[in-house]
Amino acid sequence: GAVVSQHPSWVICKSGTSVKIECRSLDFQATTMFWYRQFPKQSLMLMATSNEGSKATYEQGVEKDKFLINHASLTLSTLTVTSAHPEDSSFYICSARDPQRKADEQFFGPGTRLTVL
Amino acid sequence: DQQVKQNSPSLSVQEGRISILNCDYTNSMFDYFLWYKKYPAEGPTFLISISSIKDKNEDGRFTVFLNKSAKHLSLHIVPSQPGDSAVYFCAARVTGTASKLTFGTGTRLQVTL
Numbered sequence: 001g002a003v004v005s006q007h008p009s010w011v012i013c014k015s016g017t018s019v020k021i022e023c024r025s026l027d028f029q030a031t032t033m034f035w036y037r038q039f040p041k042q043s044l045m046l047m048a049t050s051n052e053g054s055k056a057t058y059e060q061g062v063e064k065d066k067f068l069i070n071h072a073s074l075t076l077s078t079l080t081v082t083s084a085h086p087e088d089s090s091f092y093i094c095s096a097r098d099p100q101r102k103a104d105e106q107f108f109g110p111g112t113r114l115t116v117l
Numbered sequence: 118d119q120q121v122k123q124n125s126p127s128l129s130v131q132e133g134r135i136s137i138l139n140c141d142y143t144n145s146m147f148d149y150f151l152w153y154k155k156y157p158a159e160g161p162t163f164l165i166s167i168s169s170i171k172d173k174n175e176d177g178r179f180t181v182f183l184n185k186s187a188k189h190l191s192l193h194i195v196p197s198q199p200g201d202s203a204v205y206f207c208a209a210r211v212t213g214t215a216s217k218l219t220f221g222t223g224t225r226l227q228v229t230l
Contacts, residue, residue: 004160006160009158034217034218036220041126041222042222043119043121043206043220043221043222043223044161044206044220045220046217046218046219049217093160093161095160105163106163106218107160107163108153108160108161108162109160110158110159110160111158111159111160
């Protein structure tokens with residue numbers, strides 16, 4: 001149980017285009033999902049907390065107009081990187097919290113590798 | 118400001134021996150610590166955690182030790198197995214922050230035959 005999927009697993013796009021990444025909890029309902037970004041040889045950095053039915057909470061330094069998050073259902077959150085630029089190239093990982101389990105336990109998706117040319 | 122640090126980017130251990138992965142933190146408000154294991158092209162998977170009210174937590178081959186005064190925790194794996202080869206992240210949380218985790222940079226463990 002507690003499986004989280006992401007789609008796509010990798011994407012290459014041209015500079016200036018927008019890319020949408022989906023995060024799904026497959027066997028549980030996730031009221032809260034988290035979006036992380038990981039640059040090479042660095043730690044996972046929390047970008048935003050996504051709550052179902054409400055606006056996402058962004059971490060300091062993360063542009064909410066550039067990284068649009070939508071958590072429209074209890075099993076799906078999307079991250080849209082708008083007007084992507086090469087510096088947005090990174091590994092994006094989502095996680096979901098199962099409210100039926102311990103509050104500290106997050107289940108992570110496999111990640112999405114974004115390359116902006 | 119890296120609040121959670123893993124100063125060893127890599128570690129190589131022989132199969133059957135003990136692996137010790139270290140983690141230091143600077144934020145004294147952290148009160149819950151977790152270790153995650155990550156294989157390439159996969160998301161991190163939860164391994165073991167410890168609350169700040171404890172100094173040790175054991176689960177099978179994995180034991181986490183917490184030294185609050187030194188702001189240091191370590192993960193011991195014994196005996197190490199080739200399948201343990203992965204990147205290990207420690208993470209920390211402050212109670213009441215809606216499960217927000219602060220991660221270290223990771224340590225790549227290689228268990229050799």
